[in-house]
Amino acid sequence: MKLLELLRRLSVPYIARHRLRTAVTLFGVALGVAAMTALRLAYEPISRSYQIAVKRLAGRSSIQISNGEIGVPEELLDEVRRVPGVDVAAASVRGYVRLPNHPGERLYVLGVDMLDDQQVRDYGDEGVAKMSAPPAAPAEKPAAGSPAASAAGAQGAPASGSGKLLEVEDPLVFLAKADSVALSPEFLRENHLEVGDTIEVQGSSGRATLRIRGTLDSRRGVGSLFGGRLALMDIFAAEKLFHLDHRFSQIDVVVKPRADIERVAEAIAQVAKGRGVVQAQEASFQAAKALLEIEESNTTFEAFGAMVVGLYLIFNTMLIAVSQRRREIGILRSLGMRRWGVVKLILVEAGALGALGCAVGVAFGIGLARVMSLPFVFRLAETRIPVAPAKIVVDVGTLVLAAATGIVGALVAAAIPAYEASKVHPLEALRPYARPGELTQTADQGERYWTAAATGLALAVGSFVLWLEGRRLIGEYRAALVAMAGFLVGISLMVPLMVRAFARLAEPVLRRSGIALAALANRALLSHMGRTAITTTVFVMCFSFVTEVGAAYATLSKTFDRWFNALFADTDLIVSAGAATLHPTTTGLPDELAEQIAGLAGVSGASALRLAKVNFNGYLVDLVAMDARAQNLDLVDGDRAVVASELSSGKGVAIDERLAYNFGLHAGQVLMLASPRGTVSAPIVAVVHHSENFRDMGAVVLDRRVYRSVWGDRTVDLIEVRLKPGADAGSVMKEIRTRWGDKYELFITTVGRFKQQTRREVERDLAEVPPILAIALAIAVMAVVSSLLAAVLDRIRELAVMRAVGATRRQITALIVLEALIIGLGGAFLAAGIGVAFGYYQFAILSRSLNGVALVYSQPLRVIVLASAAALMLPALAAYLPARQVARLEVSAALASE
Amino acid sequence: MIRIEKLCKVYGSGPTAIHALKDVSLEVRRGEFLVLMGPSGSGKSTLLHLLAGLEAPTSGEIYLDEMPITKMSDDQMTVFRRRHIGFVFQFFNLLPTLSAEENVALPLLLDGQSMKSARPKAVSMLERVGLGRRLNHRPDELSGGEAQRVAIARALVFEPSLLIADEPTGNLDSRNGEEVLSVIRDLARQFGVTVVMATHDPRAAEYGDRIARLRDGELVEEGTIPVERKAVR
C-alpha cells in the first residue's frame, strides 16, 4: 500500500503535468496493441468462415475428387459410385461467369444434377423456391443429350407451361430445361430482374442465355454463400459454358455410415488412377491455409513493427521521466527508499501506462480488424475460394494476449529507465546542481559500447553462418528469417559504437572549425552518449528502411521485367477474354481462335497460352501450357534450344523456381500430375525463373500440344499475336475486335500496354509499403524530437545559464537545431550504408531462401540520395519548434527553480 | 554608473500578486562595491536579475552608464549583458560538459570569437583567480571554491564594467568563502569593475564599500561600512 500511496502522490501529479507526452505514449502503445489485436481478430474468423463455406459447399460429403480447373472425366462418377463404402456421389461444375449486361457483376456457377445433389447439399428450407414456368416455355430448347433433361422429359414434366407458381419440392421442371438458373432474391432485386427473365452470361466458351426459373434461399445452405452471387444451374449446361469437354469440376462423395473415410478415399484413389485428386475434406483447407499464412506473416511483421514503436515510446517517456525526477528520486532514496523500491515505482508507472494503452488499443484493434478483413476477403475470392466476410468475434484469448503484450512490453521497455533510476544516488537530492550521473559514474561506460557491438557482430555473423551451413537442418525459410533478424538486431547493437565513434571524430573537427555552437552541441550529445546512441539507433534503423524499400521496389520491378520480357519476347498484341488479361477472373477462349487470328492479314503468327490451376500435393498450382517457342523459356540454367525441344517432344516439363522451392524439387526428378487420362509422370527437364509474385505456389510449364492431348483441354487464357513487319497494330486490333470481339468479349491490347497494366498489379501488391514507410519516418523523427526534448528538459538550467552569460535566443535555438543536425548527419551516413547492406543481404543473398526466387537485385542511387537528404534535414526541421520554445524560457525563473 | 529609479516588480496579479520590489531607487558609483542585504524573500535576487536584464521590471527604470536598459530588445540586452555585465551565482552554474577553460571562454565564443583567440584570454583569467593548473578540469572535478572561482573568471573574461554576484559564498564554507570574496574584491579593483553583491552573511558584507538593506521589497537603509569593520587584505 505504501507503493500505491507513492503512486498517488508522486506519479499521478507528474503524469497529469505532462499530459501531451503521456497521450503520445498511450497512443504508441495503443497502436501496437491495436495492430496485434486486429491481426488475430481479422484472420481467425476468415479462416473459420472459410471452413464454414467449404463445409456448406461440401454438404454431407466428406471426400472430394477434383483437379483444379481441369476437372475430372465424367465416367469417373459411376466408377466412384461402385466403390464399396460410397453412399452417394454427386458431380458438379463450378466457375465464375461474367454478365455482359450487368458490368461489374459476376456469379459463381454451381452446375449440379439436382436429383443427386439434394442428397449431398443443403439448399435451405425450401430448396429451389418459387419456381415458375414462364409463358415462353415452349420456345425453350433443352440442351441436347442432357440426361437430366431427358429424364425429366420422360417423366412428363407435369407442370411445364402451366404458368403457375410451382411448389419447391419438385425440381423436375427446373431441371427439364437446360437453360434454367436459380438466383438469390438479393441479386435479382439489385439487378432489377424477376423470375421468368433471361440473363446473359459469359463463360469461356462464349455467351449463353439463361432463364431465371427459381430463387435460392439465401438465408442458409448453399444459397447463403458468395454473398448472394451464386447461380445454380444444370450441370451439363454448365459444362458447355466452361468448355469442359465431358468433365466435371468435382465429385463429392458421402460415405456410408460407419465407413472409414480414409479407407474409402484410398479405394476411390485406386479407382481414379490419377484422373482426379482424391481428398478428404480436411485436406482441401490446405490451399487456403497456405494463402492465409502468407498474408498473416506479412501482417505480423507490420504489427510487430507497430508494437516496437509503442515500446520505444514507453522507453523514451520513462527515460525522460526519470531524468526529470532525479532529484525527487534522490530525496526518496535519501529518506530511506531502497533501490528496489525505486525500480518498482518506475515499473508500476510504466505498467499502468501499458495497461491503459492496451484498453484503448483493443477497442481500436476491433475496428481495425473489420477494415483489414475486407481486402483479404477480396484476395481469397480471386483465388476462387468462396468466402463471405466473417463476423468478428472478440475472444478472451485475444484480449489476454493483447493485455499481456501491452503490459509485459511496457515493463520490458521500462527496464532500462528503472535501472537508471535505481542508480540515482541519495546525494543528488543534496547537491541538486551536480552533473547528472556524476555521483554514480562508473568506469565501464565505454566497454558497454564495445560489448554491445561485439554481441551484435556475433549475432549477425552467427545467423549468417547458420543460414549458410544449417539451412538443411532447420529449413531454408526459417534459416533466412533468422539470418535477417540476426542482421537487423546485430546491426542495431553495433550502431551505438559507430555513433560514438562519429561524435568523437567530429569533436576535434568541430572544435577547430570555429563554430563554437556546433562544438557545444556535439559536446552535449557526447556527454549524454547513452541517450544519443539509442536515439540515433532508432533513427538509423528507420531511415535504413527507406533505402531498403527503394531496393525492394527496384528489385521487384527488374525481376518483373525479366519475367515479362522473356515470356512475351516477340509478342506484339495480347488477346484475352474478360476484364483484364491474366486477371484471375478472366474466362478462357477456345484455341481455334489462335489459328483464326494467325490467318489474318498482317499477322505473322499467333500462339496461345493456357494457365490452369491443378491440384498438386494438396495445393493448387499453375499449369502453364504454351505453344512451344524457345525464347519464352527463361531458364535458371540450361540450354534453351535443348529444353524447348524436350518440352515440345513431350519428354518432360519445366517447373518454376517457386514450385521447386515450395516442394523441394529439382531438374531430373519426376512429377506425378493428375489428369483426366490418369496419373501423368512428367520428368522435370528444367527450372525456369519466376515472376515477382510470391503469393502463388508455383507453376509447371509444358508444351500446349502435350497439355491438350493429356488433359483434353482446348481452352486458352491468352493469345499472343506477332505482326508482320510493317503491319499496323491498330488495324489488326480493329480487325480482331470486329470479327470476334462480341462473341468472346475480347480484351485486346498491345504488349506495351499489357506490361504497364501488369506492372500496376505488381505495384498494387506494394501498396502497403508507403504507409509503413511513412510510419517509419514518423518514428525516426519522433525519436529525435523526443530525445532532444529530453535533452532540453535535462538542461533547462544549463540553457538558462547560457542565456545569463550572453547567449541570445537565436543561439539557443541554433544550439538545439545543431544537435539535431549532427544526429541527422551521422544518421544519414549510417542509414545509407546499413540500408544498402540490408537490401543487398535480403534481395541478393537471402531471397532464394526466403521465397525461392532469384531476384534481379537493384539499388537505385536516387533513393539513397533522397533518403540521406531527408535524414539530414528532417531532424533539424523537427527540432526547430521545441528549440524555439526553449529559447523563450524565463531565464530568471529557470535559474531560481530547483 | 548605475541609477535605479522607482523600480517595481510584481509577480502574478490580483490578490495573489507578490510585490517583490516596491519603488526602489538607488545609485551606484563607478568602481563601487555595493552589498545588498536583507532577509530571505526580501527581493535581493529580483533586483539583481532586473539589473542584469534577465527579466523586465513592472515599472521604473534602470540606467547603466545613462543607458536605459529596459528599453532594449531582448537581443540587444543579451549582447549588452554578454559584454558589459558579469554574473556570479550561488550555485556556480558552470556547464558540466565543458572544461574550466571552456566555461570561461563561453561568453567570448558566444560573441563569435574562435576558440583559438578566446583561449589565451580564458587562460589568463583563470591564472588570475589562481586556477592556472585546473584548465582542463570538468566542473565535477573541482571543489566548490574552485568552481566559484571559475565562475568569477567567466564573469570577468569580457572585462565588464559591472559584476553582479548573488550570494556567491552561500554554498561555500567560510575559508573558501573568504577566498572567493577577496578574489572578487581584488579583481574588481584591478579592473575598475563596479560590483553589486547580495548576501546574508555579515562577514561577506565587510568586503563591500557600502550596504543597502532590503525588507519586503523596500529599500530600508543605506550606509557605508565603517573602516574599522572593513575586511583587511
Ligand SMILES: Nc1ncnc2c1ncn2[C@@H]1O[C@H](COP(=O)(O)OP(=O)(O)OP(=O)(O)O)[C@@H](O)[C@H]1O
Ligand atoms: N518568478 C517568480 N514568480 C513569483 N514570485 C517570485 C518569483 N521570483 C521571486 N518571487 C518572489 O519575490 C520575492 C522576492 O524574491 P527574491 O528571490 O528576490 O528574494 P531574495 O531576497 O533573493 O531571497 P533569498 O535570500 O532567499 O535568496 C519572494 O517573495 C519570492 O517568492
Ligand SMILES: [Mg+2]
Ligand atoms: Mg536570492
